[in-house]
Amino acid sequence: GAVVSQHPSWVICKSGxxxxxxxxxxDFQATTMFWYRQFPxxxxxxxxxxxxxxxxxxxxGVEKDxxxxxxxSLTLSTLTVTSAxxxxxxxxxxxxxxxxxxxxxxxxxxxxxxxxx
Amino acid sequence: xxxxxxxxxxxxxxxxxxxxxxxxxxxxxYPSLFWYVQYPGEGLQLLLKATKADDKGSNKxxxxxxxxxxxxxxxxxxxxxxxxxxxxxxxxxxGEGRRALTFGSGTRLQVQP
Numbered sequence: 001g002a003v004v005s006q007h008p009s010w011v012i013c014k015s016g017x018x019x020x021x022x023x024x025x026x027d028f029q030a031t032t033m034f035w036y037r038q039f040p041x042x043x044x045x046x047x048x049x050x051x052x053x054x055x056x057x058x059x060x061g062v063e064k065d066x067x068x069x070x071x072x073s074l075t076l077s078t079l080t081v082t083s084a085x086x087x088x089x090x091x092x093x094x095x096x097x098x099x100x101x102x103x104x105x106x107x108x109x110x111x112x113x114x115x116x117x
Numbered sequence: 118x119x120x121x122x123x124x125x126x127x128x129x130x131x132x133x134x135x136x137x138x139x140x141x142x143x144x145x146x147y148p149s150l151f152w153y154v155q156y157p158g159e160g161l162q163l164l165l166k167a168t169k170a171d172d173k174g175s176n177k178x179x180x181x182x183x184x185x186x187x188x189x190x191x192x193x194x195x196x197x198x199x200x201x202x203x204x205x206x207x208x209x210x211x212g213e214g215r216r217a218l219t220f221g222s223g224t225r226l227q228v229q230p
Contacts (some may be wrong), residue, residue, distance in 0.1 A: 006160075034217055043220040044161075044207065093160060095218075106210075106218060108153070110160035 002028050004096050006109035013084055014117055021079045021112045023094030029074035030096035034106060035067075038091040050077050084116045118206035119144045122223035123207050130197055130228050138192040138224045140181075146207040150174075150183050150190040151218070155204045164192075166206070202228045 003026040013019050021105055023033055032051050034042040050056040050071035058064045066088075068080040071105075077096075091113050095106040124139040142148065149168045152160040167176030170185035179194045190207060207221040 004160075041223075043222045044218075046217050046219075049217050095161075104150075105163060105166065107163070108161040 002026075002096070002101075004030075004094065004109040006092075006094055006106045006112050008112060010113040010115075012115045012117065014057055015085050017086055019081045019114060021081075021092055021094075021114075023077045023079070023096070023109050025075045025096040025107070027102065028096075028098055028101055028107075030098055031074065031100070032078075032097050033071055034076040034095045034097075035069060035077075035079050036093045036095065038093060040091075042053070044093060047079075068106040081114065084114070086116045089114055089116045118221045119120045119148070119209060121207050121209055121219055121221035123224050125222070126204075126225040128224060128226050129227040130226070132228055132230050133177055134228075136192070136201075136226065138198045138207075138226070140190045140192065140221060142188050142190065142207075142209050144171055144188075144209055144211055144219075146212060148172055148211050149155075150181070151208045151210070152179070152181055152190070152192050153208060153220075154205045155223070157203070161206065197226070197228045199228045199230055200227055212225065 005024045007022045032087045038044045047062045048056045048058045050069045056069035071077040092109040097106045097110045120143045151166045152164040154164045155161050164177040167174040167183035173182045182190045204223045204225045206223045208218045
């Protein structure tokens with residue numbers, strides 16, 4: 001099956017710093033990538049949808065200036081948490097899809113755990 | 118808006134017991150339905166899916182049937198194993214050009230030997 005990787009798998013940073021998370025589709029071209037956030041023992045909440053070469057579409061309540069998303073190629077999307085604060089601590093998960101290959105199926109990365117001190 | 122409701126867990130079963138995890142949904146149009154599984158310390162993996170009414174998705178002994186009349190997509194397995202212990206998420210994709218998934222809250226399954 002399709003493989004999606006994320007890097008780093010976990011990160012600890014100080015409040016006020018910025019953190020970049022990478023999401024890569026390893027064996028297929030992802031026309032669309034999604035970024036989700038998962039709080040402990042809760043479900044995934046969609047943050048934004050990014051299509052290769054265009055601006056991301058953010059869900060209501062998600063600050064686009066705080067969560068910068070770049071989808072510069074068909075195999076890489078990045079999420080940058082700018083000026084991170086403790087309330088940004090969470091599990092961030094990306095998924096990738098290519099409707100031409102697998103319809104509506106999304107393939108998920110293993111997630112990145114962020115802890116902001 | 119679209120929503121997915123799952124039964125709360127944890128669900129605790131003995132090995133070889135029958136499993137049912139209920140899932141109902143609310144959506145306009147004709148969504149596709151999915152079950153994802155998250156094993157401890159890992160990311161979500163697609164377990165099975167169904168794209169239209171009366172379709173049955175199946176994988177690894179798990180099954181779920183897309184019931185439009187009851188807006189349900191219950192997950193079943195005839196005989197669970199300890200290795201099935203995980204969190205199971207029901208999700209829908211609204212279709213019609215919109216592909217972001219809406220997830221249920223997840224149900225934790227614990228299978229005891």
